[in-house]
Amino acid sequence: MFLDFYPIVQDVNVCLLPLEYLSALKPFKNEVPQGHHSFQLVSNAQSSQDPVGHPMMHQAAFNQATGEAQYYDDIPAVQGELFVYMVTSTRAHAKIINIDPSEALGMTGVVTFLSAGDVPGQNRRMLFNNPEELFAEEEVSCVGQIIGAVVAESREQARRAAQMVKVTYQDLLPVFFTIEEAIQHQSFFDPKRKLERGDMDKAFETVDQILEDEIYLGGQEHFYMETQGLIAVPKGENGELELFVASQHSAYTQEVVGITLGIDSNKITCHVRRLGGAFGGKVMKIASLSAITATAAVKTGRPVRCVLERGDDMLITSGRHPFLGKYKVGYNNDGTIMAADITYYSNGGCTLNESLAIMEKALLHMDNAYKIPNLRGRGLVCKTYLPSYTAFRGFGGPQGLMVMESVLHEVAVKCGLPPQKVREINMYREEECYTHYKQLFSPRDMLRCWDECLDKAGYHDRLQAIQQFNTSNRWKKRGISAVPMKFGVGFSKGFFNQGAALVNIYKDGSVLVAHGGTEMGQGINTKALQIASRILKVPMSSIHIKETCTGNVPNAAPSAASFGTDAVGMAVKDACEKLMRRLKPFMENHPKYTWQQWIFEAYCQKVSLSATGFFMGPHTDMDWENSEGPAYYYFTFGACCSEVEIDCLTGDHKNLRTDIVMDVGRSLNPAIDIGQIEGGFVQGIGGSDDQGSVPVQDSCPL
Missing domain, CATH: 3.30.365.10 (Aldehyde oxidase/xanthine dehydrogenase, molybdopterin binding domain)
Structure with missing residues (x-):
């Protein structure tokens, strides 16, 4: 059909088309995105040596940009290292009749095959009162469910051998x-x-x-x-x-x-x-x-x-x-x-x-x-x-x-x-409002975000311009929309609202911080350094965060629920304040000493230069039977206004402009927080464009 249609299109005299039809001939241009950022400045009364509140670069940015930052697969091979590759189900719902790894085990480099019988402890565990199997034992419930694993001398050997493991199924319904x-x-x-x-x-x-x-x-x-x-x-x-x-x-x-x-x-x-x-x-x-x-x-x-x-x-x-x-x-x-x-x-x-x-x-x-x-x-x-x-x-x-x-x-x-x-x-408009689960909050900052977003976006003026554009264009259309947001921060399961940290000061005055959070690009380590620098009154260059380790900080909560910096930051603050209380007598007795001298003096006087910090977050919980409870620590608010253009013939679309106003309280680091807001928005665009996986070929998601 296209071959028949194309010559007709070529013969169309553009001059004879109505002006509002010409937009069909203009494809969207790929342009370099541009942005403008504004944020609250720190008070003039704040010390110039205090980094909290200043827009500072991610502490690992240079290493990440140069490729020097080490991730788990960048760790050099350990002597005698093997590789494991998963054997997964090819059926969506079936009974496992037999697992035959013999051909795989006979291949070069293959060391062993694992399945449920090789688990020394428990293969099945309860997760939120529902059973989860490590290896499927009798039945599979989806394509991709792990049935076994091949261990070999190299990745490629493990991968090839996994493909040779023969699993016999009896398909089940539904x-x-x-x-x-x-x-x-x-x-x-x-x-x-x-x-x-x-x-x-x-x-x-x-x-x-x-x-x-x-x-x-x-x-x-x-x-x-x-x-x-x-x-x-x-x-x-x-x-x-x-x-x-x-x-x-x-x-x-x-x-x-x-x-x-x-x-x-x-x-x-x-x-x-x-x-x-x-x-x-x-x-x-x-x-x-x-x-x-x-x-x-x-x-x-x-x-x-x-x-x-x-x-x-x-x-x-x-x-x-x-x-x-x-x-x-x-x-x-x-x-x-x-x-x-x-x-x-x-x-x-x-x-x-x-x-x-x-x-x-x-x-x-x-x-x-x-x-x-x-x-x-x-x-x-x-x-x-x-x-x-x-x-x-x-x-x-x-x-x-x-x-x-x-x-x-x-x-x-x-x-x-x-x-x-x-x-x-x-x-919500009243100064004191209640959610549908009876948690008290004030919408004042939410309304401020909304009004400021509409104002900065020029919403009403642009709405008129869009209406004029749509009247003048048959095949391209524009739209504009603004939405507010109220988002609960913290875990509704209250026991997760906790944080812990360990701060060590060495005799040379350098500081090592460990905490239970996980650095995944969101800047939690950078903010922890800023907090420690403020409390200890030493430059960030004297403080180091090495890694998250269960041997240093046990029983840590997950880095999730927009709560990581709240919990970890307060724990680091607590540990540093303990150390400063121990150092206070030396600082008062020797006001002209340097930081290194205070530390060495404290060491000589047998004062501990290591402290744990802990943050016990608020009680949060939900009574689902009565539809009530303090589900969140607090709420953060925001508003977003976006203008988009669509091609009515092809479905192609383009985000022309977005204005976002976010209430983040007193930002510890505006540069990082703005990056998180922008990243969340871009990821949200992907979600709104419906990146759904479609089951094909016996339910293998595409």
Whole structure:
């Protein structure tokens, strides 16, 4: 058809076309993105030696730019090192009849094959009251489920041998992959969640209009630059084991490895220098990979390296949950929403993993910035035959508030009102407001972000210009939209809201800081250095952070929930303040001494120059039976305005301009915080463009 159409197009006289049709001939131009940043300056009264609040470069930026920064797979080969490669299921739902590794074991370089029978401890463990298998034993529930692992002298030998392991299956029914199919089969994980306030039935009886609709949000791949993996090194004494691992939650990795091997955590040391991106994807799944690799190391008595190839990483670890939101909304003709009944369905995959916590966060964020007097949210995690979905930046929050934003937009269209006006009509306004789960907060800063965003974006003037553009162009159209945001910070499971640190001062005056957070590009180490520099009153160049290590800081919480710097920063502050209290007598007695002299004097007087710091965060919890509880430490707010242009013929589109205003409190480092905001926005564009994985070829995600 194209060959028939192309000559016709060539013969068209452009001069005869209406002017509004000519935009079809203009492709989008690729331009270098440009940005303008503004942030709050520190007070003039602040000491010039105090780095907190100043826009400072990421402390590892030069090393990362030059390639000198070391990630786990940059670590030189350990003597006698082997490689492990996973053998995964090729069936979505099947009984395992037989596993035959004989051909693989006969190949050059292959050392051994691992399966469930080789696990010295527990192959099955409970995760959030649901069973998780390290190696599938009797049945597989998705393509990509790990059945075994080949250990060989080289990566390529391990990879080739894994392909030769023969697994005999007996296919089982049912097999389904989508949320809609799961609803038909009533396939859901327990428990189901619900939040409710107000009288829904009465509200629907009194409103002017009722709207019912749904919105689907596809999944999204993490696509971190560094794939998941680790090096497991047996120490050869007392069962000790060291792991150099790419994990956001090293303490959990340590725990799972201990359960798998049947040994205590005090014999397992996890080292995390830095991650090459994570976005939530390296919290849970890496623990299972670590346990398999550790099992290989213990069985062979040699170091074992695991590095997932990109395709295997995407298949085994999965990504952001697809969501389906179905809603019934009651509203008045002036755009005021009086009632909203929303049911959220997420595709959890074949195991629960973190899906329940993600669904809970979606429900907790369903109100976003809006005071809906009668609001009900129900959350159901669908059990399907896909690899288990896991945490991703925002952790359910984006899906939760996206449904509400769709509701606001549809109500605006039905009422014939500007969407921005309908949003403003329904926003929280009082100085003291309560969420739909009865947590008190003030929307003052949220409203400030909203007003400032509209003003800086020139929203109203640009809206008129866009309307004129659309009138003059038949095949290119522009649109502009602004949305507010209210986002809870911290873990709703209160025991995670804690942080720990260790600060050592050496006789030469240099300082070593260790903490339980994980550096994955977000700048947590840089901010920890700034905090230590402020409290100790020494330059950042005198302070060093080496790595995250379970041997230095035990039982650390995951670096997640936008809470890492809060917890770790306060712990570093606590440790440094302890040291300064010990040093205070020497500083007062010898005011003219240098820092090094104070330190040496304290050492000579047998004063400890090492201190642990701890931050016990606030109590947070949710009573799901009564729809109430302090779910978050606090809220952060923001607003975003974007203008886009689309090609109506091809579907091509371009983001022309975006204005973002964020309330981050008092920024420790505006340069890093702005980078995080920009990075989150760009990743959000990917999510909104629906990077959903589509099951093909017996459910292998594409």
